[in-house]
Amino acid sequence: MSGEHGGPAASIAAEVRHVETLLEQRGLVNSAELDTALQAFLARANPANGARVAARAWLDADFRARLLTDANESLADLGLSMGGGLQEQRLKVVQNTEDVHNVIVCTLCSCYPIALLGPSPTWYKSEAYRSRVVREPRAVLAEFGFALDPATAITVWDASAESRYLVLPRRPAGTENLDEHELAALVTRNGLIGVAAI
Amino acid sequence: MSRINDVGGMQGFPEVGPQADEAPFHSDWEAHVFALNRALIGHGLYSLDEFRDAIERMPPARYLESSYYEKWFHAVTTLLVEKGVLTAAEVAGD
Numbered sequence: 001m002s003g004e005h006g007g008p009a010a011s012i013a014a015e016v017r018h019v020e021t022l023l024e025q026r027g028l029v030n031s032a033e034l035d036t037a038l039q040a041f042l043a044r045a046n047p048a049n050g051a052r053v054a055a056r057a058w059l060d061a062d063f064r065a066r067l068l069t070d071a072n073e074s075l076a077d078l079g080l081s082m083g084g085g086l087q088e089q090r091l092k093v094v095q096n097t098e099d100v101h102n103v104i105v106c107t108l109c110s111c112y113p114i115a116l117l118g119p120s121p122t123w124y125k126s127e128a129y130r131s132r133v134v135r136e137p138r139a140v141l142a143e144f145g146f147a148l149d150p151a152t153a154i155t156v157w158d159a160s161a162e163s164r165y166l167v168l169p170r171r172p173a174g175t176e177n178l179d180e181h182e183l184a185a186l187v188t189r190n191g192l193i194g195v196a197a198i
Numbered sequence: 199m200s201r202i203n204d205v206g207g208m209q210g211f212p213e214v215g216p217q218a219d220e221a222p223f224h225s226d227w228e229a230h231v232f233a234l235n236r237a238l239i240g241h242g243l244y245s246l247d248e249f250r251d252a253i254e255r256m257p258p259a260r261y262l263e264s265s266y267y268e269k270w271f272h273a274v275t276t277l278l279v280e281k282g283v284l285t286a287a288e289v290a291g292d
Contacts (some may be wrong), residue, residue, distance in 0.1 A: 013227040016271060018291055020234060022284055029237050038233040042222065087246060107206030109250060110266070119222035119232070125266045130210040135207045143215045158206065161250065190216070 036197050046118040049080050049189035050166060053093075053116065054198075055180045058171040067168070075116075080113050082164065087165075089113075091102035093159055095168040103141070103159045103194035104165040105133045113166045117189055124193065134158065144170055144195045167194040202258035228267040235274055244277045252276045 009025040023029045056078060057064040071091040075081055082089045091113060094102040106112060107130045112120040123129050133140045137154045141147075148154065159166040169191045175183060190196035205211070206254040239246055251271035256264070264272065278284045 012271065013225065014209075014232075015291075016230050018228040019271075019275060019278070019284070019289060020230060021213060022288055023234070023278075026283070028241065028243070028283070029234060034230070034233040034237055037236065038229060039237070049277060060257065105206075108203050109253065121216075121220045122224070122266065123214050123220075126211075127205050127208075127262065129214045131205040131208040131211045132214065135209070140214055143213050145216075161247070195216075 021040045025142070037060060044120065045115050047116075047189035047192065048184070049078075050113070050116040050189065050192040051184040052078050052180075053080070053166070054168055054187045054192065055183035057093075057168055058175075058183055059180055064095075064168075068095055071166070080116065082113070089115075089161075091116075091166060092157070092163065093166050093168050094155065096170045097171075098152070100153050100155055101194065102155050102157060102165075102167045103133060103137055104159060104167060105130055106159040107131070107134060108158075108160070111161060111164060113164040115168055141195060144190065146196055167192050169194075170198040172198050200291060201254050201255070202261045203254040223267075231267050231271045231274065235270060238274065238278075243281060248277060249273055 020029065020031065020034075024031060053075070057067050063074060063077060071093045072082055072088075073092070082091050094104075096102055104112075105124075110120055110125040112124060114120070119140065131139065134156050137156050138148060138150075141154075159165055169187065171183070172186060175186070178186075187198055188196055191198040223232065235249065238244065239249060244252075250273075253261075253269045256272060258270065260272070261269065275284075275289045279286050279289060
C-alpha cells in the first residue's frame, strides 16, 4: 500500500480511529451504537440461516419448489429475509443435481447473500477467485480440495448489487433418518457457495 | 469501458485455496470500517451505489494492492470528502 491510507495494520487502524473520532465530534456516529449495531447484525446474519434453508428444502418438497421459483417469498417460512443488509436483494436459489453443480461469485466486487451466510470469507472477495472461477471453475474447485466428477457440468452464477445467489447442495447419502436440525448441522457455508460438497 | 474491478475471466491471478483464518474480520479496524459504512449509508450521507462506485473508480494499481477493507476505507473517506462532511486535510490529520 502507498498513499495517505497506506502502511501496516497499525497505521490504518489509527487512520480509521481518527476518521471515526471526527465523525463522532460532528455527531454523525456514536462508537457505542456502532458496536451494538454490528453485534446485532452479526448475530442475525450468519451461515446457520443458509443451512436451515437447505435442510428444509431437502425435507419439504413443497418448500423446495417454492424456494427455487420465488426464494424471497419462501424465506419467510423460516422467519428469514433478504432484507438483513442495507437493502432488500433478490435471491435466486440454484439446485445442484447429479448432472449440474452450481458455484456463486461476484466478479465485480463482493455481492453475496450476506443475510443467509454472514459476511463473506476473504477468498470470496479476492481478485484470484473472482477472475478465475468463471474461466476455470473446475481448477478452482480442485484448489478447495473438491474433485468434482468430470461428467458433472458446472454453472457459475455471477451476483450483482440487486441479485444474489445461493447454492442448494445435494443431500448426502445415508441421511434418511436425520431430522431438520441434524441435517442443517451438516451444511457448510462453502457448500452453500458451491466450493465444497456436503 | 470496464474498470479495474471487472476482473471476471482475467488471467494471471494466483491460486485461491481456502484460508485457515476465515473469521469475518481479521482485525478490529476492519469491523469498524464495516460498521461505520453501514451507519453512514443508513444516515443517507451516501448511497450503496455511490459507495460501490467509489471503490470501482480507485486508481487501478491502488485497487490491486489494497486489501478488501482498505478499499472500503478508501471509498468511505473519498465520499466523506466529496460530500463535504470532512476536508481532505482533516482526513489526513493535518
